[in-house]
Amino acid sequence: MFLRLTTALTALAVAAPAIAEEINIYSYREPALLQPLTDAFTAETGINVNVAFLNKGMIERLQAEGKRSPADLIFTVDISRLAAAVNAGLTQPVTSDVLTTNVPDIYHDPDGHWWGLTTRARIVYASKDRVADGEVTTYEDLADPKWKGRICTRSGTHAYTIGLVSAMIEHHGAEETKTWLEGVKSNLARKPQGNDRAQVKAIWSGECDISLGNTYYMGKMLSDSEQQEWANSVNVLFPTFEDAGTHVNVSGVAMTKSAPNPENALKMMEFLSSPMAQEIYAEANFEYPIAPGSEAVDLVKSWGSFDADSVNLMTVAGHRATALKLVEEVDFDG
Template sequence: MKQRKVLTSVMAAVLSLGLMAGCGTTPQNAEQGKPQDAKTGAPETKKEQAVNIYTARHYEVDDVLYAKFTEKTGIKVNVVKAKAEELIERLKREGQSTSADLFITVDGGVLNNAKVEGVLQPAQSEAIDKNVPKQLRDKDNQWIGLSTRARVLVYAKDRIKPDQLSTYEDIATDKWKGKVLVRSSTSLYNQSLLASLIELNGEAKAEEWAKGIVSNLGRAPEGGDRDQAKAIVAGAGDVAIMNTYYFGQLLNSKDPEEVKVAQKLGVFFPNQQTTGTHINISGAGLVKHSKNKDNAVKLIEYLTGEEAQALMSKENYEFPVNPKAEKPELLKSWGEFKTQQLDFAKLGEHNKKAIEISNKVGWK
């Protein structure tokens, strides 16, 4: 009898130890079936899905698109806005500690500069490759085009007929003396236009063109692209160099006076019989030390999709990079046009020379 009691006690002890062992890794107050924090024993909370953007774009439609992306995916979009050069330097300084996942900016030269500075990495995605033609992506997919804008000639419809216009080179000839308007050469838009002419025509001809533009100015460069349009209507000149999306903004402005200005102007796409109209690009690059790489790629896929592309074009009058995206009626009314065929990286490679030429010929 005594031996039987001892055996029963031992079995009870073993059973008790087994139950303790089975429960030893789970605190008594833990919720059944949920992961636990190793230190506190509290139920683990699911990590918030996010993607962090450093952007030099400052358009309202971008914020709308980010909100729509979050609504569709549950991925929160956090945005830091600054000038592109500042953001590139910040990415270099932060290195592996950066919180940024995407770098977004305008100008192919700036995008290439980010690549050269080593702050980007390839974004691999079949969806992106399908959405964006090869010529609107970096050859290594370190940046992806989001939109394009054409730098065109805008003219006074009451004084100039379209058949009087032809090329960028032509408005630098003597017949346009005192009739040309353009913003400062400090504008990246003008630097990239001149850089494209350096690539296509060579430095000597590009310098001759810049000199001719300065000689033909109706007034000293001042203001932005929309100010050049207003100056045409005011009689300061007959033709201006201007980005298409600024003209779209004027024509659809909430200010009726700006609408009246745009209605008196025409849009001409130069160099259709030669090298094509200069276009520039805005794009996104996957940051080298991204902590949310998958989410960042998903955002690029969304932004280059038909729905987002159509909205971006409708609200900001930029040309979509996705050929299947619907364009607004204004852009359709301009028709199809031939574009310059060059590597956008060249805009950055020739930027310094473009600035040197501008200073040399007195383009303020």
């Protein structure tokens, strides 16, 4: 069967009861990234998949639709967005032996409200010419004065930065994290700006020597003829927290509280958690699959290996409000 993509599902909210053999998805990720998976799922089960791409306002839309929402599943990236949906009361817990087997404990909500599919590491991009091997080993080291005027990063209030700061709070507490933030700020080469790729471009152009970024951006840059030169100017380094692992974030799926097709939605969640499906999903965005026995593609593996931080990501998300407060207190973006 063929995938039926749609860019808007609003009309379904007020239409007749849902067709039995279908699933409706609200996705933060572009449908093209999902299509190989949804095609495979439809071919295997006969269940049609409708995808609405929502790059912003997903929570607000679900709240406005309430019980009439056509959405069965939400796909999003970053633990802060997954936790926000849970905290807004928009999801329901899911219990499944298949999911429990395929998704490690640190990558799903302890109460079953969301389940991870792939991960990305928050790493350091380092100039091949100006940063020696072994110079960057920990996140804590980024506050060392040796990096003064040498660091670029995106906004301190961005979800990716808040996630790292939240993890720092979990390991060191708020007071020590505030001191660390002040140290990192004092080492910045410029005011925080741009996305992760913009930081690598700044390294390439000589504005700074290291930057924070997600691993998958290396794959995206290498796939872009204009940006390949930026990517080839840096090494990918996997710092850790002192006495812990490398900070990772997650893409995940959750079943909505009012899912009109819950049985089909659960089938989709279990399908997505399989090693085969995770490898397809991870390859599409240069990420790491998390199911036991699954492997990243060769390009991603070529960047190096790492041990992920073992703290459950929902625990990390619990520090988000404090992290944002600390970023504002030190005027990180100022």
